[in-house]
Amino acid sequence: MLTADIRNRWLQFFGDRGHTVVPSASLVSDDPSLLFVVAGMVPFIPYLSGLVPAPYPRATSVQKVIRTNDIEEVGKTPRHGTFFQMNGNFSFGDYFKEQAISYAWELLTTSEADGGLGFDPEDLWVTVYKDDDEAIALWKKIAGLPDERIQRLDKDTNYWHTGQPGPAGPCSEIFFDRGPAYGIDGGPATDDDRYVEIWNLVFMQYQIENVRSKVDFDIVRELPHKNIDTGMGLERVAFLKQGVDNMYEIDQVRPVLDRASELSGRRYGADHEDDIRMRIIADHVRSALMLMSDGVTPSNEGRGYILRRLMRRTIRSMRLLGVEGATFPELFAASRDAMKAAYPEVETDYDRISRLAFAEEETFLRTLSAGTSILDEAVAATKSAQEPQLKGDTAFLLHDTFGFPIDLTLEIAEEAGLSVDRSAFDSLMAEQRSRAKADAKSRKVALADLSVYSAFRAAGETVFTGYDYLDTDSTILG
Ligand code: ATP
Ligand code: MG
Ligand code: MG
Ligand code: MG
Numbered sequence: 001m002l003t004a005d006i007r008n009r010w011l012q013f014f015g016d017r018g019h020t021v022v023p024s025a026s027l028v029s030d031d032p033s034l035l036f037v038v039a040g041m042v043p044f045i046p047y048l049s050g051l052v053p054a055p056y057p058r059a060t061s062v063q064k065v066i067r068t069n070d071i072e073e074v075g076k077t078p079r080h081g082t083f084f085q086m087n088g089n090f091s092f093g094d095y096f097k098e099q100a101i102s103y104a105w106e107l108l109t110t111s112e113a114d115g116g117l118g119f120d121p122e123d124l125w126v127t128v129y130k131d132d133d134e135a136i137a138l139w140k141k142i143a144g145l146p147d148e149r150i151q152r153l154d155k156d157t158n159y160w161h162t163g164q165p166g167p168a169g170p171c172s173e174i175f176f177d178r179g180p181a182y183g184i185d186g187g188p189a190t191d192d193d194r195y196v197e198i199w200n201l202v203f204m205q206y207q208i209e210n211v212r213s214k215v216d217f218d219i220v221r222e223l224p225h226k227n228i229d230t231g232m233g234l235e236r237v238a239f240l241k242q243g244v245d246n247m248y249e250i251d252q253v254r255p256v257l258d259r260a261s262e263l264s265g266r267r268y269g270a271d272h273e274d275d276i277r278m279r280i281i282a283d284h285v286r287s288a289l290m291l292m293s294d295g296v297t298p299s300n301e302g303r304g305y306i307l308r309r310l311m312r313r314t315i316r317s318m319r320l321l322g323v324e325g326a327t328f329p330e331l332f333a334a335s336r337d338a339m340k341a342a343y344p345e346v347e348t349d350y351d352r353i354s355r356l357a358f359a360e361e362e363t364f365l366r367t368l369s370a371g372t373s374i375l376d377e378a379v380a381a382t383k384s385a386q387e388p389q390l391k392g393d394t395a396f397l398l399h400d401t402f403g404f405p406i407d408l409t410l411e412i413a414e415e416a417g418l419s420v421d422r423s424a425f426d427s428l429m430a431e432q433r434s435r436a437k438a439d440a441k442s443r444k445v446a447l448a449d450l451s452v453y454s455a456f457r458a459a460g461e462t463v464f465t466g467y468d469y470l471d472t473d474s475t476i477l478g
Helices: 003-016 042-048 097-109 133-143 234-241 254-264 272-293 302-320 328-339 350-384 392-402 406-415 422-438 444-464
Strands: 058-066 083-092 124-129 150-153 166-177 195-213 216-233
Touching (some): 003 058, 003 234, 042 058, 042 216, 058 272, 083 234, 097 166, 097 216, 124 133, 166 216, 195 234, 216 234, 254 328, 272 328, 302 406, 350 392, 350 406, 392 422
Antiparallel strands (some): 083 216, 195 216
């Protein structure tokens, strides 16, 4: 089943069942507190929160999503992309728990010939919030699941709220068991790559107040209008249905991975570290393409900085595969061709997108060639002196003189088994900042330069440790 086919089945299924089909919103969220749309429900927040009456009682979508907080997982787990598509079905005070579970089970287990996704019921497990006896009873009644395949988990994983007073409720997640070749037989609670979470059902049923932490808050009443919010990872279902090992090998992503392999002459599957790099490249190129197609341009702050970081990480990964020259013309074309059926704008807008991407690559390759040799020497010197840490002033020099980003220095050092004296680096940065402030006029360049790194730190705080399907302390509904 091609990814497009799964998407169509989804929309058909929920469309046939009275859901208004709503096109994906842009990746760039309307909400200024959120850099990107991180879940299918984001465009529906006004209706879910009750602030605005919903124009339809039920809706479905396949929403483009960016999750930068998963960036470190990319390529290492089988299931985390920075860009992915979240299929969702939503009820605004219309149907609730029983119907949501019943729809999910029906779509997953109806045969492919009859328009479903054709999963074997024996391969499916669910988790529920530990006190949600209602959900447990429904899973038994609707799906006939035995007790051992319904795992009760706590609020940290199976309770949704925004961190603010407002709507909240238990979740139930559906997992696919890939079998004993991938890990032990302990169910999703074992939290390894054997059990792949495919679908999260959120039952928004309570008003909560006094939120003290993710797991500590007061439930004050039942909501008069209970809502359903679900999210299924399209790429996750695609990789399971396509019989490949991970989401980077599906039809929409694999062509980029193959291109990276051809360009580098390294065979995918031959070396673990190289494989991770190829998967990172495949993921990041697609994310960058989709971000640019939604109007994001590379820059030193906010959304543009995230885009820049994805592109730089791609370039860096290609270098680690032994390719020194420009590769974006090949990689982006491969991603465009894999994505254009679902998103024709990546083709019609390709001139603009590719100009931005290629210029970014050229600039960064120049920065890299200047900085890398210095860094390589410093790494070699540090290792031969048997020191564990790269000096802060080296990192600072690289940043200050060569525009070499600190995150890259950290990454390269780490690859060489070294850390970086971050506190020395930070104090040099602080010194420079106060010098720059004292003499702002004559040091315009330094100031502009510094802003890069404060933006990076800000982005790091708001993005990289950020939302987990809005279930951390985001203020999104607040
Ligand atoms: P995981 O625990 O695997 O990180 P999650 O609990 O963070 O997933 P949710 O926030 O519940 O995910 O999002 C709903 C669905 O979106 C998930 O069930 C999964 O299928 C999909 N999904 C979440 N994060 C990613 C990602 N980074 N890449 C691809 N699909 C994802
Ligand atoms: Mg999860
Ligand atoms: Mg989840
Ligand atoms: Mg997650």
